[in-house]
Amino acid sequence: MKPFDSLRKLFGAIGGGENRHGADNGMISCDEAKTRLFEFLDGELPEISHAEVERHVEVCKACYPRFQFERHFLDALQAAEERGTASPELRDRILKVLAEEGANGSS
Amino acid sequence: MTSENEDPPPATGGDSVHRVSFIDEAIPHMDAVYRFALRLTGTQDGAEDLVQDTFFRAFRAWDQYTPGTRCKSWLFTICRNVFLRQRERRQRHDEIVQETAKEDAASLSREAPVFAASKDSDPEGDFFNSIVDEEIIAAIDELPSEYKMAVVLSDLEGLSYNEIAEIMEIPVGTVKSRLFRGRRQLQKRLHEYAVEMGYLSGTAGDR
Known part of the structure; x- marks a missing residue:
């Protein structure tokens, strides 16, 4: 291994280029990180895999914006839904029927 | 809680403990169910009917719920x-989504056409917040x-993949x-909207 290989790899990762070197520098490739991206953001990855993606994104200039992009998208979705509520009339109607069903017993 | 010196509660209704536990555990989720119903039916009336049916059915089946x-x-x-x-009652077979064989979830995660189109003007997707x-709904x-x-x-609603798999x-x-494809379509629509509204300067295709 040439002395500057590891440095080049490091700069490849943080310098904006795609990191294709994969496992030999202990870092997953951009492709792998992106493949797991949604599962990562959804909290669905096993611990080790999650940590690998996290580590990649922290230092990869190419992937970081994509992750932020997806995160902003998902945050916007979540924020949009917060308010829909069942009307008090609907709630009362349901509770009333439940009370009647409870009082009348099983059919 | 069951008392041992009495008959077990009947399978449906008829028991106020049954009702109370339902009210304590199920009723607090009414808003979430309503929001889900609203998305499914698309109308307030439709959603109210659906929520009502859901809760009546759930109440009758409350014994099958695992605490x-x-x-x-x-x-x-x-x-x-x-x-x-x-829906089945109302229509014949509605649009059944064609699953392009096993649409590859990995490639859906990897490729991001909307990100690619907007990354020059808005690399981190700030436009979503605008x-x-x-419009999102x-x-x-x-x-x-x-x-x-x-x-x-x-x-x-923040459910896990496993929970969604069971529900669907x-x-x-x-x-x-389905989730990733839905997200992709949604991003495309929101991106178009952001361009229309001037939150984003034209797409890559405009240049």
Whole structure:
């Protein structure tokens, strides 16, 4: 291994280029990180895999914006839904029927 | 809690303990079920009917609910089933989403056409924060129903892939592909909207 290989790899990762070197520098490739991206953001990855993606994104200039992009998208979705509520009339109607069903017993 | 020197509670209704536990555990999820129903039916009236049917059915089936499991998830399952049955009654076979064989969830995650189109002007997707909630909801409502269901359960209601798989009665892999495809379509629509509104300067295609 040439002395500057590891440095080049490091700069490849943080310098904006795609990191294709994969496992030999202990870092997953951009492709792998992106493949797991949604599962990562959804909290669905096993611990080790999650940590690998996290580590990649922290230092990869190419992937970081994509992750932020997806995160902003998902945050916007979540924020949009917060308010829909069942009307008090609907709630009362349901509770009333439940009370009647409870009082009348099983059919 | 069961008392041992008395008969067990009847299978349906008829018992106030039964009702009280239902009111304590299921009723608090009514808003979430309502929001889900609203997305499925698209109208307030339709959603109210669906919520009502869901809760009546859930109440009658309360004995089948396993305490300690996610009640919200259980209610969503019932809601979906009631909805599908209602829809079946109303129409013949509606748009059934064509699953392009096993649409590859990995490639759906990897490729991001909307990100690619907007990354020069807005590399981190800040435009999503400028879009009003109504527009986001309208875009969700436009999704094919099977994608919409996955997106709503995951991204609006915060359920896990496994929970969604159970509710929708599909494998986890299919949950992922529907969810990711739904997200992609949604991003495309929101991106178009952001360009229309001037939040984003034209797309890559304009140059």
